[in-house]
Amino acid sequence: MEKPLYTYQFTTAGLEEISRHFHMSELTLPFWGYRKKMPMYRIMRLEGEGNYTRFHFNDGSELVVSLTLKKMEARLPPLLFVRLHKKNIINLMYLNDVRYDNQQVTVVLANGDRVEVSRRKTNLVMKQIQDFQQEIRALSGMPLVATA
Template identity: 60%
Template sequence: MKAPLFARPLTNVHLEQIADQFAMSDLTLPFWGCRKKMPMRLIVRLEGEGNYTVFHFSDGSQLMVSLTLKKMESRLSPRVFVRPHKKSIINLLYLESVNPDRQQMSVSLVNGDRIEVSRRKASRFIKQVRGFQQELMDIDAKPTAPIVVVA
């Protein structure tokens, strides 16, 4: 059984608004002897490979940095990024659905990736997803301030 997360897909404008609400700043990453700033809202998921972390971005590009997944987890916004498995961190903004199964729960991301959720982390993961959904509903329910044009 597939449980959809969002009623409608998020647009780039909506992603930027949500990123602002969650205070998702830029992330400074070491890259070939220099540092690059990357907007957190563009990160779909992170994948650990030993002492390296592979970033998967919304445009399909990837970047490998020489930091462990544990170090990267401490730099990310815990309200938006969750760790469903010891080798993965996902951005809940790009979560398409949760796929419960008797044997192994998994999640589908909007870019087509499918990530397994470890049995030990499953209940905590579901709580984090539900909390995130509630925060999104609260953001959508807030009235927006009218734009005042002064002539």
Template identity: 60%
Template structure:
């Protein structure tokens, strides 16, 4: 059983627009002796591997940094990034669908990745997704109100 959350995936231009409205700054990451700025809105998901975090980007590239997922979670925008499982943080801008299975809830992202939602975090995760969708609806209404004024 598959429940689609959005009528269609967000376009790249819409993601850029939402990123500006949510004030998603670039994220400075330690990388092989120097720091690298990465646009936060281009992160699809983060995956924890021990004391390291693997970033999965919208262009298919990956980057591993020597920071824990918990430390990275505190640097991300809580309006857009949610942690459905102890090993993953996902960007709701790239959420495609939720698969509500009695045994294990799972989400699909637009890049094809599937991430499990822990049973303990499932109800909070659903509330976060609904809140995010309401925020998107408010953002969609605001530009037309500005044009009418």
């Protein structure tokens, strides 16, 4: 029997608190000749596009930077950011659902984005989701809303 997936809808204060708990600083992103600092908790998903990475933020905005997804992955905390396959990394704070369909696992993010999980990475991704959820449940006093 599978363990239930608990999804959390975090308030902005909750996102900031989790960021402090996991020691998430701002990420400096190169953009058109200058650098832009962005709080990591605002990053919902990263999508690789060749030698570029498209950032999808929690406010719906996007930003393309001239670094590969592999380089960006090395700068992110592994307990919060999970690589689903060669083109996508998600922030587990925005995980809304995990769906199983004919041996294909798909995650659904808070903004409705659906991202498939590589078959080879499925076990690792599910372990990372469970570890993240255990860590969140261990935090007390968080402004969370849980649904099964």
